[in-house]
Structure formats: C-alpha cells, structure tokens
Amino acid sequence: MTSSQRLVLAAVALATLASATAAQQAAAPRSGRELIDQMRAAYVGRWFTTLTFVQKTTIVRPDDTRIEQTWFESLRSPDRLRIDVAPLSNGNGSLNMPDSVVVVRGGKVASTRPEGNPFLPFVAGIYTQPLEVSIAQLAPQRYDLAAMHTLDVQGRRTFVVGTTKPGDLAVPQFWVDAERLVVTRARLPVSTAAGAALLDVALENYVKAGGGWVAVKISMSSGGKLRQIEEYTDVRADVDLPVDLFDPAKWMDAKHWAAGIR
Numbered sequence: 001m002t003s004s005q006r007l008v009l010a011a012v013a014l015a016t017l018a019s020a021t022a023a024q025q026a027a028a029p030r031s032g033r034e035l036i037d038q039m040r041a042a043y044v045g046r047w048f049t050t051l052t053f054v055q056k057t058t059i060v061r062p063d064d065t066r067i068e069q070t071w072f073e074s075l076r077s078p079d080r081l082r083i084d085v086a087p088l089s090n091g092n093g094s095l096n097m098p099d100s101v102v103v104v105r106g107g108k109v110a111s112t113r114p115e116g117n118p119f120l121p122f123v124a125g126i127y128t129q130p131l132e133v134s135i136a137q138l139a140p141q142r143y144d145l146a147a148m149h150t151l152d153v154q155g156r157r158t159f160v161v162g163t164t165k166p167g168d169l170a171v172p173q174f175w176v177d178a179e180r181l182v183v184t185r186a187r188l189p190v191s192t193a194a195g196a197a198l199l200d201v202a203l204e205n206y207v208k209a210g211g212g213w214v215a216v217k218i219s220m221s222s223g224g225k226l227r228q229i230e231e232y233t234d235v236r237a238d239v240d241l242p243v244d245l246f247d248p249a250k251w252m253d254a255k256h257w258a259a260g261i262r
Contacts, residue, residue, distance in 0.1 A: 032145030032161035039126050039181045046211030047127035048237035051075040058229040072258040078125040080246045095248050098137040107252040122183040141188045142172050182213045210237030
C-alpha cells in the first residue's frame, strides 16, 4: 500500500467517525418528552408484559434500627403492581397503580390512597403504553421535561431530566442511562403536596428480563439518611399471571405464583 493510499484510507476513516459522531449528537434528545419517546421506541413490542420477583426489603427507622421483610411482587404491564408481604397466608399487601394504592389487610381492602406508585411508569409503562399516558402519569412528580443536561456517571453517558444545571439536586429529576435507556436515579417528592421533601432513589445492578431490564437493587434516601433498601431475586419475565391476581376483591382466591415458597 502506497503512502497516498494510506492517506486516503485515513481520511475515509476520519470522515466515517465524524459522521457517526454527528449522527449520535443529532439523535440526542432535546427534552424529557423526546427522551421518553425514545425510551418507548427502543423497546416497543419487546419489553416484558409481566414480571415476578422476590424482594428482600430492609426498612431503616429514624433511630437507624432495621426491619427486614420478604415481599412477593407481581407486575402486569403497564400499570398494575401487586405486593404481598410474607407470609402469604396473612393476606397483607397492596395493589399499586400510578394514581392510587389499594391497601389490603387480612385479605380485605382496608383503604385506598389517592397518591399512586410514582415508579410504575419507569418500570414498565414508558416502554409499553402511549407517550401521552406516560407524560400524564409523571406529571404529579413535577419533573420539568423542558430542562435537561448530560452527565458522565461512572463512565456511562447519562441524561438528566428536570434541571439544566449539573449538581442541582434541589428539584425533581430523573436520570436515564443513554445506552440502555433505563432510569438509574430519581429525586421525586415524597408526596404531591407543595414543598414536599425529595426522596432520592438509586436503581442499580440492572439485569436482563425478557426483552427489557430490571434493577435488582434499589436504595431510597431522604434528608441524607438511608430509608429503605430493596434487593430482588428470582426475577422472572413474561410469566403467565391470572387476571384475578390483580383484583383486590379476590386477594386470597387467585392462584399465586409464590404459594409454597416460604
């Protein structure tokens, strides 16, 4: 190969690299809304539709004492999450939805809370439902979808939605891994009341689940103090779950996948 040929090949390589870089920059989302749309488009038709797992829950009290519980969790996409607190025979748990939570005690509905589970859109909804539905479900958390910036987090490019200022943790925000398009951190109000304190949630150790991803370790902090740790095992995607499992009126009647585990 002559020197001139080498120069031509080098020029072609540089041009190709520049083109790829430009394409990557052009594809970068300009808003939280655009990012959510990209998250859905990347996995539409592939994300899991049901999910089950065993959760070790460590609750940290204000005096730093800890309570450990086992929870059995069943998800039906896009917006139903059943939580059973072991043992199943006690009939205690909750049915979580984006806009409300039904609390069950002794197999009977005890109460309904008007504030839902703010993480359900991030777990499944964003990837399996229309964009406008996801936007509406995220609205109570008051994320500023027009404000965002990009960070390097442990060597991974990360989109931060909710603020344009790196290091600004005073406002609601969520962080999305740019490659996998999954949420790795969120700071959200503990309630929808104005001025509510922010809960800092870290989502770690993502594993493949069907055609999607699940973080198998979640840590929650508030006011700089650890409040709860969740560790998932026996994660199974796209399992056959009866519809009755998500009906609070049939809490003790539906066949449960965790029956007999412990």
